Amino acid sequence: MSKIETSILVEAKEPDTETLLVLNDIPLDEQVEGLIRNHKELNITRHRSEKLALSSGPDPTGLKILPASSRQRFEESGIDVSRGYPEVPDRSQIPVFVDQAFAIRNYDLPYTERGKNADKDKKSLFGAATEVINLTKNVGTEIVGLQLENLTDQQKDELALLIAERVVVFFRDQKLSPKTQRKLGEYWGHVEVHPQTPQVPDLPGVTVIWNDYKIKQGMNLNYSNNNLGNWDATKNPAIGNQVWHADLVHERQPAGYTHLHLDAIPGVGGDTIWASGYAAYDKLSDEFKQLLDGKEAVYISAHGYLDRDDPFSGPKKVERVHPIVRTHPATGWKYLFVNRAMTRRIVGFSPVESDLILNYLFDVYEKNADIQVRFKWSNTKTGYGTSAIWDNRIAQHRAVWDHEGKDARHGTRVTSLAEKPYFDPDSKSQRESLGKYLHKWE
Template sequence: MAPSATETLTSTLHTLNLRPEADKPKSAPKGTSAEPAGKRNKPRWFSETAKDGDAYPYERYLPFFDADLKLPPLEPFEHIDPGHQALQDPAPRAFLDGAEVDDLTPEFGSEVEGIQLHELDARGRQQLALYVAQRGVVVFRDQDFADQSPEWMINDWCSFFGRPHIHPCSGAPKGYPEFHLVYRDSKAVFNYETDTHLTSSVVHSDVTYEQQPPGLTALFLFDSPASGGDTGYYDQRAAYKHLSPSFRGYLETLQVVHSGVEQAEFSRRGNRGGIVKREPVENVHPLVRRHPVTGEKALFVNPQFSRSIVGLKKEESDAILGLLYAHIKAGSDFQVRLRHRPRSVILWDNRITAHTAIVDFAAGGARRHGARLTPQAERPFL
């Protein structure tokens, strides 16, 4: 059983600047560098620079499991994606002016340097929503995002893109349940990770069991190993397009049951932090969904939450879902693996993108600690 929050969080919380002093560039005499060549001004994870006795600067964001928090069922709401406004913009990528953009593949995944997400105005955020919908997943480097207050992250940033989702089972910083935390170190694992399979990969889209699953999602790490702990992303649009036209046509007639029951029962057995903040739900979604802004079609199945195809016998349903899961996971021509360099923010569109954490650092006992902001979007449709 995973350690309890009390066992894990024993240190006193501090009011801290969220950017470690060790990460700030050091001044040096003219013509010299404060660090060896190739490492000049390079941000570091806290675990790379910490000395015995150093206070962890992101302690306020460690997982807290509130057993007293009981949430009512989620109510439907109207969602209008901000990317719609960018479609009418004469310069829909103006927010990238002056930025350096590296497309990781022709159609999927990009890396951006030279802009600050927290400085974007409403127009810039609308353009961002469209851009991420088009590219699927985008990593923004050298961000001051984690330096902003948690209130800003939730009420200003996340709320702009949809209704902030509170995960029914995960840990969150005390007082901020809208954060979904990912955490693993040598003593604690607070995510759905087991060592009972040949690989740690669990390809999924987030909380698809909700009636209105997430749209534009943000993930950023506070601390991570010097290497490893990356995230793999999968383009569900390309996975759909790679199928034969006749098979695509059949899949478009199908609906799938998505369930949160197994995840909740996993927590009730004492895993994660042993809490269930909201009773689990099941919802039926189309197997193929359409993006509300771009109009593109994408597969909308994942082995973590998809359970069965409505109207098919078990063997038929299992055969089709198994084929699709294997196809998505094996499609190296529509995947990217993104490295979580310090002060990076990864944004992806959860409607058209699947992902998995890559737990290749566990043997060394290193810490991987991050947060996800998860705005709910519209109900899936075709």
Template sequence: MAPPNTDIIQEIEKLNLQNLARTKGNYVVYPNDKYPELELFDHQDPGHRGDPAKASLYKNAEKIFDLTPHIGTEIHGLQLSTLNDTQKDDLALLVAERGVVFFRDQDIDVYQAREWARHFGPLHVHNTFGHPPGLPEVHVVYFDTETVKKYKSIGGVNLQGAARSAADGWHSDVTYDNQPAGLTLLKASTIDTLPHTGGDTLWSSSYAAYDRLSPAFQKFVEGLEAVHSGQQQVDEAINANHVVRRKNWTSIHPVVRTHPVTGWKALFVQPGFTRSIVGLSKRESDIVLQYLFDHISGGVDFQVRFKWEENSVAVWDNRVTNHNAVFDYLEFGKRHGWRVTPQGEKPYFDPKSKSKRQDLAEKAEAEAKENAAKQN
């Protein structure tokens, strides 16, 4: 069945997710609703309409600054809840280029965010995770001191025992779907549902991850395809007697994909859901994937680490980033937030596309020549 139309219920009583987290803890529900399989659709990315100068953002924000050279930008002085369509288009382009954009002190609520996110694509309903009552398109992040006692793993990440490595947590959301997540918004909760220390999230640039590979290795992985599976999440749901909403949780995607707006190549694998490379033996596939996973987790020069504060928001592009929530607070604290996730296009690789480094270098060279010609 399709997600229920809850507008009438919401007009009567809207949920305050921050208060629910504060008073009830993990408030998500698991209705036994099944859903039809996700059908392919033509995704029209609003970033195509974005102004290369992003004037609607830069002229109205108090401050915009990059956190690292390759990924992460922070914007002060704008409220996501009041952005017009032009600003949303410019933001889509900025996020496509910078991977993730952060905002502080945001007043947007979950109902506004749900409508806001529809500008970027159809909203995704997770195959197995719970959601707030009446809001199936909203994914809740809630972990506390009880999490480790109740669950051996969350999202395929082992939370128990010394064998767990934080590197296991790198992922891009729901890549086992035919058209996985595109631009995504996640808002942190009130200060009393955030740990006093820890609980940061890291993002890595898949553009830079591709650029850091040697030319020979780039040539090798281009054109390869990989199997992405959500089987671990399905197993977790079954073990917890939770619903599995759809029948398909496996897809095949290119190892290197092309972003439809920037035209840049991005490495599209991660330990969260990528399981094997098509056409290689298991041993060959395991070796190649483990090298790429280590390459991503060890790429501290193309990662950004974000410290959540009350009402912080991250907007990121799942197509060209991986992210990793740090579970270093589960012995003493809790962390709550919620996420809305529009779907993007079906991943593809365009052999004519360029890497970010190549494209920017060529544009800089062309600009230098143009300036030199003007001076002469």
């Protein structure tokens, strides 16, 4: 036994009860970490709003409710789920202290922007499609007649550019294995392996999007509370993924291209909405843009961790500072990089000033319907799935939980980390670059 293990004694008093006895021969932070890693009821390592204490490894209980279409996809892909589903990361690998979480990938990752030198006309990609449909003027494109698993590298590069321009691109009727999904993510960047999120067995980096499973495990998601975080995310927990957000903004190199593939889709409901950061920036007056250009904000993690020096002070978030206006390396366009769930404050502003400005910027994203697209995931072929691939740098998104879990909704997600955020003062906005009209406020 290790020193930590021998300092934690579990003494049985009655059947099905335990008493934890902590010895004082090692530092307090090590004792706390040992307790959390060895006692599953101490669920500080799980998302606060979900209050789940999942057991490590493949979960047999999840397998019992796995949708038939999802299981068929796994079987056709040669993925063994016989031991259980999903696979929950081992508690020994989950960060306990905020410094441990901050240290994950706290170094430069090599990154190549695949869309930067792609053919701007996208002849290879569009030429192989049977139809290309822009779902709105400003955001969202659907490509018909292509299978993602068959794309050439040239088509992947052109797709990356298209996503960077249109924010999110959709593909219905896809036969796509999770392994191929991960391989595509690896082409676009460093695939993020989340230390806490349930994943497809033996496929780290392919995370599971499945609220039905979390509800079965005790997550309190219902008709009344599923949107509360969209009013005030600091006071109301973000349960599930219904609050407007962008993924992994606390990373040293935040999320770039994210690919969600749904293999179980409600007949009605369960849509997802995306909003464009390019267009949000262009909604601002020139004076306001000048105020924000070059400013930085503090971005936080979705999960909370303990402070090693004060472990009983409550959960703390990983914090990282990035530009509040970023420049996209593929398009060269400026975009507004904020989201209600995980942007904490603007550096250098008073708390009151920061809150006023940020809440307005959140509203710009959330209340302008002309910079959003709402997508219905339905297929046209039985036994196929639908994919959405978006650029997390320039998008906020949120799910719509109107089906209330009555129909199964299950999918797998792969996120590729992109460049370290930067702001180029010589870059232009999207509308400025495209020669579109920009209102001059009197």
